[in-house]
Amino acid sequence: MSVRHFLTLLDLSSDELRALIARAIELKRRHQAGELYQPFKGKVLAMIFEKSSTRTRVSFEAGMAQLGGHALFLSPRDTQLGRGEPLEDTARVLSRMADAIMIRTFEHEKIERFAAVSRVPVINALTDRYHPCQLLADVQTFVEHRGDIQGRTVAWIGDGNNMCHSYINAARQFDFRLHIACPEGYDPAPDILAAAGDRVAIVRDPREAATGADLVTTDVWASMGQEEEQAQRERAFADYQVTDEIMECAAADAVFMHCLPAHRGEEVATSVIDGPRSLVWDQAENRLHAQKALLEFLLG
Structure with a gap:
């Protein structure tokens, strides 16, 4: 074997x-x-x-x-x-x-x-x-709190990075809809995106991505190895913070996740990650x- x-x-x-x-x-x-x-x-x-x-x-x-x-x-x-x-x-x-x-x-x-x-x-x-192991934990967490993720809508807000790539693959494997909100120049890899077909859509407005979403998730703006780009990325992602306003665009019972470590006040507001919709510690x-x-x- x-x-x-x-x-x-x-x-x-x-x-x-x-x-x-x-x-x-x-x-x-x-x-x-x-x-x-x-x-x-x-x-x-x-x-x-x-x-x-x-x-x-x-x-x-x-x-x-x-x-x-x-x-x-x-x-x-x-x-x-x-x-x-x-x-x-x-x-x-x-x-x-x-x-x-x-x-x-x-x-x-x-x-x-x-x-x-x-x-x-x-x-x-x-x-x-x-980062496929993280997606196993994310899907497990959603299933525990909201049931099957099949047919649901997930909003990814932030960089088209390794986590975003794994969410794209998860949309294919678990059959959910993925809305990716990222600034121009920070899109996920074209080959990974193309393979997902119509399960995945890129939008530029995070509010549009979050509208009706069952899960809103994000990651740091600058990953390990990108520290020298921090200032440039802070400018590019300034409008891509997951705030209470963003969460209000999502479904009434939407949850928030973050793979951690998190930078409060950058990619996510403190009130969101520490709020009642956050599942980050179970995650x-x-x-x-x-x-x-x-x-x-x-x-x-």
Whole structure:
């Protein structure tokens, strides 16, 4: 049987993704009930971090511990990757020692090269092109609070970045409508957008994007590696803050999400992220449960 990887949401079928979300909700229930479930005794997850992280590291490390396994934190400073060892050589060695490998890096091409020679499942924990694990948590959170996301409308307000790309893929896989509000020059990648067809529309007015939306979501204006563009981006995105006014354009029971970390007063108003419609803390917690379900799926 060939190895299954999770580099984008498109690596799983729609049915597999829906089953994974249901399993994440069940694993969360069992964990909160205090049930011990440790099918991964003797299993090891290698975690390669070329980008810093809070939620990704803690959720994967805690998840493996809760499942009875062990997680290894590896940074470029701790490995030969930081001294120029070919990526493929590292992949060949690690995949003979670990049962799964999680990578958080910059170029998406790196994780594709790594997965191409790995003997074990490789999980994309964020690249400059996609952030699929976050979308598992987001969809789980919506399902828990509002039911099935199929047929709903989601408003993405902000940069056409890796999170936006994964929302586009999610619209395809979970069958919802996505309105993207971004300033000109910050659109998502044309190939990713085109593949989604009429499920996705770009608009320039965030109020128009939010109108009737069941979920409004956003991300920071300047992601890791774009800090030198901060001032330029603040000017470009000045009209793209998710405010109470924006949320009033959405459906009466609309919810707000943010993948975190958040910059209050920039991409989101304090009154929104800390308000009654915000699900960001459930969303952050669900990284743990969704990734446990993902690991269980990939490791069998």
